[in-house]
Amino acid sequence: MEWLIQILNSVQYGLLLFLVASGLTLIFGIMGVINLAHGSFYMIGAYLAFTLSSLTGSLWLALPLGIALSAALGLVLEWALISRLYRRNHLYQVLLTFGLILIFEELRSIIVGDDVHSVAIPAVLAASLPLTETLSYPVYRLFISAVCLALAGLMYVTIQKTRFGMMIRAAASNPEMATSLGLDIRWIHALVFAAGVALAAFAGMIAAPVSSVFPGMGNQVLIVCFVIVVIGGIGSLKGALIAALLIGFADTFGKVLLPEVASIAVYLLMAVVLLFRPLGLFGRA
Amino acid sequence: MKRSLLPWLVVAGVLLLLFPLVAEKFYLQLVTKIMILSIFALSLDLLVGYTGLVSLGHAAYFGIAAYTYALAAPSADPANVWLTLPLALAASAAAALLIGALVVRTSGVYFIMVTLAFAQMAYYFFHDTRVAGGSDGIYVNTRPDAIVPGLDLADDLHFYYFVFAALAIVFALLAVILRSPFGRALQGIKANEHRMRTLGFATLRYKLAAFVLAGTIAGLAGYLAAAKEGYVNPEMMAWHQSGAVLMMLILGGMGTLVGAVLGAFSYVLLQEWFSALTKHWQLLMGGFIVAAVLLLPQGLVGLPRLLLRRRGLRSVQPNDD
């Protein structure tokens, strides 16, 4: 029974990782932009959840507000900063977003302070399901997993089955051709970046009740997201989902079976994948 | 280009040589630290500025050499510098060879990410296991023993000149290498790898060689840093460190050796200045980085040209991205 629960833990953790990484892979895959500030957006989401739910008294109200605010932030950043880097070497994107990390961290410290905060789980989801005589499983975690799956489905449908998705795919595979066919690339880039930021922030908001809100939470998440994108393949949401689940399993079972190796297990996994598939599991050249 | 810089180089060298005469102990140590970081920046410049391989995991080789020194050093007596230094360099080179072999097959965005990921692997290896003190790091109580009579590395002044000599040698070495056929090939790869391949160059091998050479020199910097502080910890290989050295290159000017050194000096002095201004200095640093990326594409080395171009005194130079 314990193994089943650990499998449940793995899947739940993996799905959450996918949610956080989805924004990164979107921006990466469609815009070719490396966004080191991704972890910062996750953190901003968590802090938004904290401040907005304190103000409005409800996480349900905080969510749409937070999504709107972070999308707006994404639009502004793209217009002011990111758009100036498209033609330049990736190096500059790396450094600019690195600078953004420092800025966001300090702004957070100045505006909200350095304390640890928690966000209340909405009452309707606050129960725990008894699984064994000793162990219960929080319903909220199951809820997060459901949301991740729903979001994955939504993204798949949007990108593969809608007209808007078609435009995005066109812009990603051949921007010049797409422009000459009349697509406004600038707008697509702006929207995709905003969506990526909003996804990261949404992940932060939804995870806040279980992860609590503290300085440095963005940094921890960033590297894992990078590994997910490397293993899954740039631009592949399917790859990101599978990679995230693999990491969820590696991390969970690593902690229980081989604690010494647990954290490196993820990187070993990555090294092995790269040996056989240099572009990741589902990456395109 | 080199000709007009030569007098500046001589001036800089003389200044550095004479600096200890006027400097207090604290500033002596500060400039020693900057010189070590200059070596680190130079090593990355070889990779990024001349070969076009943007690595976000270069700090791994810096850290591996540092840890090798700390682990090889005996607990009570000073380590022999002529034994531990080559050992540390070998460790960095080996790591660079291993990782490089896996990584040079990729390019562009992918290369950046995988170098980052492997550096993180090294970081977590040292951070999460008790092989070398974990996140607390390890201390080495004494500076290494130089064996040569008259050279006492425990003396800050002697150590300063030791590091200066290392910097001068690395600088000269890289200048020579970059003018050699090998160096020219690297620059050709940066300009257009496809073309180099059609010309018959085995570009993968050249890239790997550059990767290993850069990693080894980074190891030299790491060894010196560990020897200076007497302390190593995993943050030496954290991606923040890799990002910082990239920043130094951008700040000073990529693709020029002088730029790397200038960048190291500017970055550290800037940090010192900002920290003295406010406890939220990282905000200033972040803002500065963003501004530098947007406004100073050629770095400080390109600043004279930029200013002259603004005044219309120079013809427009093509962007070399």
Next chain:
Amino acid sequence: MTDRRQFMQQAGALASAAAIGGLSPSIARAQTAKLRVGMMLPYTGTYAALGTAITQGFKLAVEETGGNLGGRALEYFTVDDESEPSKATDNANKLVQRDKVDLLLGTVHSGVVMAMVKVARDNGTLLIIPNAGANAATGGQCAPNIFRTSFSNWQPAHPMGKVMYDRGHRKVVTLTWKYGAGEESIESFKEAFTKLGGSIAKEMYLPFPNVEFQPFITEIASLKPDAVFVFFAGGGAVKLTRDYAAAGLKDKIPLYGTGFLTDGTLEAQGASAQGLLTTLHYGDGIENAKNKQFRYNYGKKYGVQADVYAVQGYDAALLLHGGLNAVKGSFGDKKALYGALEKVKIDSPRGPWTMSKAHNPIQDIYLRKVDGNANQVIGVAWKALEDPARGCKMTAA
């Protein structure tokens, strides 16, 4: 030709002027009567609140003794160590070599403090540690010029072994981060608990600062021990107690920890921490006049509740005051000063305590229970507990 020579001369002159003028500010610093206090604490980042509390406690004590310590006026030099061990040596050197402080005060993080210990030993500077519990600072690396007014990692955890045994628990599981503070706490607990006859079913570790506890919580549920002992602090502590409660284990397998599990984060923990028992050298509601006075004054001056960190900073000032008084305020004879500091009896809000031979407090460890937003003291878990100072060469008297 002439141009080049001219150029060289001008450049050389300019450069030397810049070097002398800009980079070497001090010649000889005139001897002043003010005592130079170098505070190296975290003022940004996760531990910023602790750094601030320590500073505030220290300054409150200085105010109470008339704005000086031992008759000497103070001049403060501050460095934000950001709790970064990698910058620690540089930061300590800034205070010791650039600012030439007479004494170094800091810090919170054990990794940073070890760098300060090294710098203090290498330079002979007086170091007073107002928090970091690394055993080695008053153990293997102890020195005549290093004093601590807080605790060693060994101290708060040790009495919990006895407390848990006395409550009938025999089979226990431990969980913590794999770093100095975590490992030293578990070691100490294990020592006490197993000596009495208890057994540790499993010692679990996760990498610092990872907070994915689910796999371990599942493991605990399947092992079914009598109780669980943990060491966590800050955000990790909050997450652990909440995850533990959400998994329904709180009422089935009791959770215990050192005071750091519940100090400073109770509001964030809420219901999941209620009733938790912890051990620490301080707690809310200690019934002595000094504590009441201290908490009142601190609250009035700073508008926030005092905590264990404020007490430790306060005691650091008291220590210095007592020591300086005994040597008439003179910093000249270091040996006499250190000897005086060793003998000071601190009348602290936590209760009176004295210095051990290894320069660590010999103090009572309290048993506390979480009640609302406070860690209420419900008893003394161990009276006058002295850290064994393993490896310290000063205790071999």
